[in-house]
Amino acid sequence: MHGHTDHRAADHRQIQDADGVAHAAAVFPGADVQPQMEARFNAVSLSIYDWRFTSYDLPHMLNLEQLSELLERNRAAASARVKEFSIGGHHFAFNSQPAIMGVINLSPDSWYRESVCLTADAAIQRGQVMKAQGADIVDIGAESTLANAMRVDDAGQNSKLLPVIKALRESDVLVSVETYQPVVTQACLEAGANILNLTGSDHSNEFFRMVAAHAAAVIICYVQGENVREVGDYDFSADPVGMMREYFSRQIEVAQHNGVEKIFLDPGLGFYYRNLQDSAVRVRHQMNVFLNTFRLRTLGFPICHALPHAFEYFQDEVRCAEPFFAVLAALGKTELFRTHEVPRIKAVLETMKVF
Numbered sequence: 001m002h003g004h005t006d007h008r009a010a011d012h013r014q015i016q017d018a019d020g021v022a023h024a025a026a027v028f029p030g031a032d033v034q035p036q037m038e039a040r041f042n043a044v045s046l047s048i049y050d051w052r053f054t055s056y057d058l059p060h061m062l063n064l065e066q067l068s069e070l071l072e073r074n075r076a077a078a079s080a081r082v083k084e085f086s087i088g089g090h091h092f093a094f095n096s097q098p099a100i101m102g103v104i105n106l107s108p109d110s111w112y113r114e115s116v117c118l119t120a121d122a123a124i125q126r127g128q129v130m131k132a133q134g135a136d137i138v139d140i141g142a143e144s145t146l147a148n149a150m151r152v153d154d155a156g157q158n159s160k161l162l163p164v165i166k167a168l169r170e171s172d173v174l175v176s177v178e179t180y181q182p183v184v185t186q187a188c189l190e191a192g193a194n195i196l197n198l199t200g201s202d203h204s205n206e207f208f209r210m211v212a213a214h215a216a217a218v219i220i221c222y223v224q225g226e227n228v229r230e231v232g233d234y235d236f237s238a239d240p241v242g243m244m245r246e247y248f249s250r251q252i253e254v255a256q257h258n259g260v261e262k263i264f265l266d267p268g269l270g271f272y273y274r275n276l277q278d279s280a281v282r283v284r285h286q287m288n289v290f291l292n293t294f295r296l297r298t299l300g301f302p303i304c305h306a307l308p309h310a311f312e313y314f315q316d317e318v319r320c321a322e323p324f325f326a327v328l329a330a331l332g333k334t335e336l337f338r339t340h341e342v343p344r345i346k347a348v349l350e351t352m353k354v355f
Contacts, residue, residue, distance in 0.1 A: 062287065067331070070291060080297040082335060085262045087217050088174045088194045090136070094302040094335040098349055101137040101176060101304070102130035102342045106160040107152065109144035114319070115340040120163040127168045127175075134346035139197055139338060140164055141178035143229075151229070154183040165191040176219065180227035182206055189214040197266075200227030201247075204254050212259030219264040219304050219336075220251045223271065234273035240285065241267075241292045248299055264304040264336055265296055279312035286310075290325060293332030302335030307345070323348045 071078055081095050092099055104123050105115045117123035127138045142157040144150075161177060161184065168175050169192035177188040180200030189196065189210055196211050197219040211218045222244045224235055235243065248265050255263055269286045276282040286308055293303050307322040307329065314321040322341045326348045329337060339345045 067291070074292075074295055077295045077298050078333075080294070080300075082297050082302045083261075083263075083300055084302075085217070087137070087262065088169075088172075090174060092136070092302075092335075098330065098334065099136040099336045100134055100342055100345055100349070101139050101336055101338045102127070102133075102135035103338060103340045104130075104138060104140045104164070105144065106140065106142040106164070107144040107150075109150055120160070120167070123164045124167045124171075127164070127173050128171055130342045131171075131173050133342045135342045137174045137176050137195065137336075138168060139176040139178055139195075141197075142184075143179075154181055154187075157181065157184045158187045161188055162191045165193050169193075180229075182210070185210055189216055195219060195264075197221070199223060199268075199271075201251075202226040204251060205258060208255045208258035208260045211255075217262030217264065218255060218260055219266050220248060220255065221266040221271075222247055222268040224273070232273070233275040234285075240289060241295050244289075245296060245299065248296065252299060252301065263301045265299065265301050266304040266306065266338075267293070267296070268306075270306040270308055279310065283308075283310050283313065286325065287328055289332075290328035290334070291332045293329065293334050297333060303333070304336035304338060305329045305334045306338040307341075319344070327352070 084092060084094050086092065103115045104117055104126055106117060106123060108116065108118060115126075117126050123140070127140075130138055140161060142160045143152040157179065165175050165177065165188055174195070175193045176195035176197045177185070177193045178197035178199055179185055179188070180198065180202075182203060185196055185207060193216065195217045196207065198207055199221050200207075201223045208218065225232065244265075244267055252263060252265075267289050269289055276285065290305065293305065296303055305325075307325045309318050309321040310325075311318050311321070314324075319341060322339050323344045326337055326339070326345050330349060330352055337345050337349070
């Protein structure tokens with residue numbers, strides 16, 4: 001499931017040095033390092049264009065001056081409000097109260113072991129526990145987005161998803177289903193799923209018609225490709241938030257044309273683009289998008305973020321990564337936090353309210 005861009009496996013070894021691309025040939029034998037070199041150059045050069053810095057002297061750490069400059073450049077966007085709506089009888093006041101979405105992975109390929117449930121009973125219990133811990137929604141997926149993960153056909157996904165969805169809905173747990181497969185979507189919505197977490201860009205009309213027919217909500221993920229399993233290199237040729245805005249604008253229009261009104265926008269920061277294997281490039285990109293999230297709120301809909309892990313930096317403390325990124329996401333005015341660490345994220349958000 002998405003949100004696992006950490007490359008923990010042996011064939012994705014750590015590149016901790018800030019200039020790790022220069023050593024990519026040694027770390028990734030046989031790899032073409034030119035795309036990574038170009039990505040590094042573009043990431044550095046783009047980090048000084050309109051959406052972030054004005055100085056070529058990049059700082060060593062995120063600081064208050066950068067945040068102040070970002071706000072001054074986009075002050076009008078900072079005051080934008082988003083649509084609020086109810087899902088499954090539960091009202092969400094997104095402009096004043098962020099929501100939390102816990103994660104259940106039904107695929108054994110998913111590396112975040114705390115979220116993996118290999119039986120329906122285990123998944124149902126985890127969903128109920130996460131609700132008690134503070135999750136407003138539980139997101140379920142049956143196919144990992146890891147680059148080398150096994151593909152799971154429609155029947156295989158439905159055999160795992162449907163019993164869990166039905167049981168959780170009977171427990172009044174709001175359920176989101178992550179998929180890019182039309183057959184899986186239809187079956188899950190009929191089983192009672194409240195939200196489609198759409199990780200593809202192909203056949204949008206078909207997906208949106210199904211969502212509307214079931215009065216459900218949709219999370220539109222930004223995907224540079226037909227779906228999350230068919231992505232290549234991430235395009236850094238322009239302001240990423242600007243490109244996201246254009247994509248979301250088109251998708252919102254299509255969704256509304258098909259009768260969908262309950263919409264979340266997800267920048268898709270956990271997807272496995274080939275040129276984001278270098279940790280410094282990837283984490284810098286993620287941090288920038290988190291902080292620039294508020295610029296997307298001018299589209300009028302709440303923003304969902306899957307919190308990443310940056311295993312290369314956090315290593316044995318990897319379970320602290322999502323809380324760290326949650327702070328950046330909150331500063332960027334994220335409305336829905338997708339996390340494997342529900343109680344930790346709830347504590348972070350509650351603490352930030354004290355200020």
